Amino acid sequence: MLRLSTKGQYGVRAMFEIARGYPDRPLTIKEIAERQDVSVAYLEQILGKLRRAGLIRSIRGPGGGYLLAREPREIPIAEVLGVLEGPVAITSCVDPREGCVRVEHCVTHLLWKELGAQIEGFLNTITLGNLLAGDVGSLQQVRTALEKTSKDRNSR
């Protein structure tokens, strides 16, 4: 359940690849495609969205390619995914683009809302900088802290 589309996955991987070159040199689509094993045509769509959203810049012509528009540590994963897949919306009930017709009857409304907030919160704490530094391992500490807190809550 709760699978991410390939657009989101490839997008993050492409951003990572671009970030690796940052700020030294622009990376061509072809390079990114080869390194991440994705078709050039498909990547074009993805990078186009990211560029229009202002996350990356492009330079045309020979020697051109893509560059990050900001520093890696200023680009949270949540933003990349948000551009490519829209906001987190576990159910249509909590989708900002739709809306709940039965909020008051909907017992689960709050549950989905909180789950969404949880996910967004998490993805906002991780940046491309973290990915580059390879310090995602320390995330486990975050989870551990969460579980402890929940346990406290339930034992009250």
Added chain:
Amino acid sequence: MLRLSTKGQYGVRAMFEIARGYPDRPLTIKEIAERQDVSVAYLEQILGKLRRAGLIRSIRGPGGGYLLAREPREIPIAEVLGVLEGPVAITSCVDPREGCVRVEHCVTHLLWKELGAQIEGFLNTITLGNLLAGDVGSLQQVRTALEKTSKDRNSR
């Protein structure tokens, strides 16, 4: 992004409805369907899965219906969703039923794995009992604790 299928949503709502009657009386599919505004035929599929997984019991014949197999507080939402939609698997890369072909090259592998663990951890802390008691509001505290911890981590 990350939308839950209707099966999962309806399933949780159905479980909630059954839990409301617990342990007094069995609820018929028809009653659940009416109260949660879902078709009887569709609900049958969902309740069938939940029954085979041992989350609910059924009683046939007149006066029959569905009952919880355990106490509401012993039934985490994660389990309900797991039965109906399989395990959390943000990408095929971290799907226990598939597997990652390129773990060592896959920078994002750990990220998706942690996100999945985060979600499962959260859904495991919420039970039908919590839903019944309407104390989902206190979830916010959990999130706040999470964010604080993350902040600490990043400022180190």
Added chain:
DNA sequence: TGAATACTTGACATAAACAGTAGGCTATTT
């Protein structure tokens, strides 16, 4: 200026997943 290189856009194709329906069957109670 012309060739090479690279990005841009929109239409289209295929396949998988989702959401729900339909119909017949079995068990239990009265």
Added chain:
DNA sequence: AAATAGCCTACTGTTTATGTCAAGTATTCA
């Protein structure tokens, strides 16, 4: 026996996901 209620499986229409393709536009270098 009749009524009630759950059980099971196959089928189907729709939507979404995942790409591909083709033609066009912009930039740079020689």
